[in-house]
Amino acid sequence: MQDFDTQAELIKLGRLLNAAEQDIAFLAEARAQDLRLLRKAMSHSLFNQGRKVFHKMAMGAKLLPHKLLVRTTAIYGPVLCARVASEMDPERAIALAVSLETEFLADVSIALDPESTRDIIRGIPVEQVIAVAHQLLARDDHITMARFVDSLSDEVLSQTLDSIDDDAALLHIGFFVEDKEHLNKAIVHVSDERLAGMVQVCEAQGLWAEILSLMEHMDQPTRMRLANVAGQQDEKIHLSLLKAIEAQDMWPLVLDMVDAMDEQYRPAIANLAAEQDDALLIRLFEVAKSYEMWPLVLKVLAAMSEQHQQHMAHLAHKVGENPEQRRLLAKKLGLLDALNPFLETYEEA
Amino acid sequence: MTQSLEQALGLEPGTLAFLEYFSEEEQARLLSLFETAQTGQRQRVDEAIESGLQIVPGFLRKTLRKILGSR
Numbered sequence: 001m002q003d004f005d006t007q008a009e010l011i012k013l014g015r016l017l018n019a020a021e022q023d024i025a026f027l028a029e030a031r032a033q034d035l036r037l038l039r040k041a042m043s044h045s046l047f048n049q050g051r052k053v054f055h056k057m058a059m060g061a062k063l064l065p066h067k068l069l070v071r072t073t074a075i076y077g078p079v080l081c082a083r084v085a086s087e088m089d090p091e092r093a094i095a096l097a098v099s100l101e102t103e104f105l106a107d108v109s110i111a112l113d114p115e116s117t118r119d120i121i122r123g124i125p126v127e128q129v130i131a132v133a134h135q136l137l138a139r140d141d142h143i144t145m146a147r148f149v150d151s152l153s154d155e156v157l158s159q160t161l162d163s164i165d166d167d168a169a170l171l172h173i174g175f176f177v178e179d180k181e182h183l184n185k186a187i188v189h190v191s192d193e194r195l196a197g198m199v200q201v202c203e204a205q206g207l208w209a210e211i212l213s214l215m216e217h218m219d220q221p222t223r224m225r226l227a228n229v230a231g232q233q234d235e236k237i238h239l240s241l242l243k244a245i246e247a248q249d250m251w252p253l254v255l256d257m258v259d260a261m262d263e264q265y266r267p268a269i270a271n272l273a274a275e276q277d278d279a280l281l282i283r284l285f286e287v288a289k290s291y292e293m294w295p296l297v298l299k300v301l302a303a304m305s306e307q308h309q310q311h312m313a314h315l316a317h318k319v320g321e322n323p324e325q326r327r328l329l330a331k332k333l334g335l336l337d338a339l340n341p342f343l344e345t346y347e348e349a
Numbered sequence: 350m351t352q353s354l355e356q357a358l359g360l361e362p363g364t365l366a367f368l369e370y371f372s373e374e375e376q377a378r379l380l381s382l383f384e385t386a387q388t389g390q391r392q393r394v395d396e397a398i399e400s401g402l403q404i405v406p407g408f409l410r411k412t413l414r415k416i417l418g419s420r
Contacts (some may be wrong), residue, residue, distance in 0.1 A: 017384075023382060027371070
């Protein structure tokens, strides 16, 4: 299965180093947390480079009157301003930020180290945060936006996300956010209509990986809400999800989603899955074995029609599992009756 | 080789132990990418400082450069 957190880390590392995707492709085997450690160490080192100079400049900036300081920013440009800001007294830096044009501030935010400027970011008025967010959105700069999610307060984050109408952009930002728990606090307030919009955009723009990787980090009530919204969608959307499983090997994440949805929504997606290529269905059993996900797979099977269950039983036999073990597990899960056609055919096969 | 990258990043030996799973050539490539990023950033900052100094009278520029230690 693809690790989407690793994928997000690789993209962020590539951007930090200004490296092409193929230059760091060899790191795809690394765990996301290791890549995060590497990226943070590199980022810290790069941001600390020349720090003494920036500190001296910040000290010099103290002597300048506010208006002159604002004019100086245009001369020095966003990269240098971002570096000097991290050495400035936060109150002065906030006052300066408030006086800057949104476009310039967006340029500065790209070069800013959110970790060392957290106090400054948190002091900027929400209206200005929203304006900068929209400027970055217009540039499709989801990585910079995601970096700032970690630094914004819950309230400012919620207001900023509410101001973004583009559901696809929300998913792109979520994909790159490091502190998914923090993002989750904002998503808790997102309406079911908005969640439905996010699910529908997955079909339209092929963003299933983004939403499923985000779902992995959601709290249980929000996961259930999103899973139910996905379950309520039409066949076209469910089919798009199943095609994405095939292309991106996402059965484990989809099983988690089906598990989180109400039983009433499972048959539609389970039966549609049973009508797909055998290769996809055999992969389901392989995933059950490799990731010890038999309980979730049995729940999906229990939601299928009798005819589909029998077809699945023949395929399951090819994977060579012990039928008695499956019967015991089904009994333990209280799915024995629902799985009867599957288990009987399984044993006969 | 892992040690070289750790040294370049000012990290304790073993912090990036996971890099030992990659070949020496891959580790060298990573170090080279980091060094290129460092150089690029230094150039961008130097250019920004230099452009800022252009508004200062010539006789002060040299002194300011010395104070900032930028070049």
